[in-house]
Amino acid sequence: MKYLKIEHNKGHFRRDLVDGLEWFEIDQINKNDLANLLDIATTKDFELDLYDEDLIANKAHQIIYRHLAEKFISFLANKDRFNDEADNLFKTTLEKYK
Template identity: 35%
Template sequence: MKVLKIENNNGKFLDEKNAFHSIDKLTKGNLMWIVERVLDGTAEIEEYDESKLANQAHQVIYKSLYDNLSSLGARKDEFVDKSARLYLEHYERYMDDTSQGAGEVEDEANSTGEP
């Protein structure tokens, strides 16, 4: 699905309700929704073309969004791998903590003569 496009010399973005709006009306919530689409691989972004954008503010905003979202899409696997490694480190630490705690319970049971 196309999330950024140039239409009638204006930059446009797609919102959660599948409606396009002027890029200068973009909110933090809209941006987060677009980022999620980029990360899940469903976003298409029309290439930046300064000559198609008449409004200088739209040029600046669109170029910045295009560059950053394109970079994010290209580095998506790197972010996924990094977060998986971080999760794995926490998981392993948790497993070490729980296995040590289980050993203490077994030691206490053995010291009282119970099986």
């Protein structure tokens, strides 16, 4: 499912609301939204539109979307390694305190 998109010359992200997911402009994103998106990217299929400066007219949206897209693409490329390292860290800690 797509969680970051470019539409109508603006960047958008999906926010999980009580009654479902809804799209918001990227400049409205907050730390809770980022944490939620990272959690989704860790556990589910996470899709996003690739950054294209020509498709986003608003400079603030360009900056925010570009940085988020870069970070999520990097994270998704290394997701398996990240999950393995997290599993090993917790496994070692659990064994230590048993």
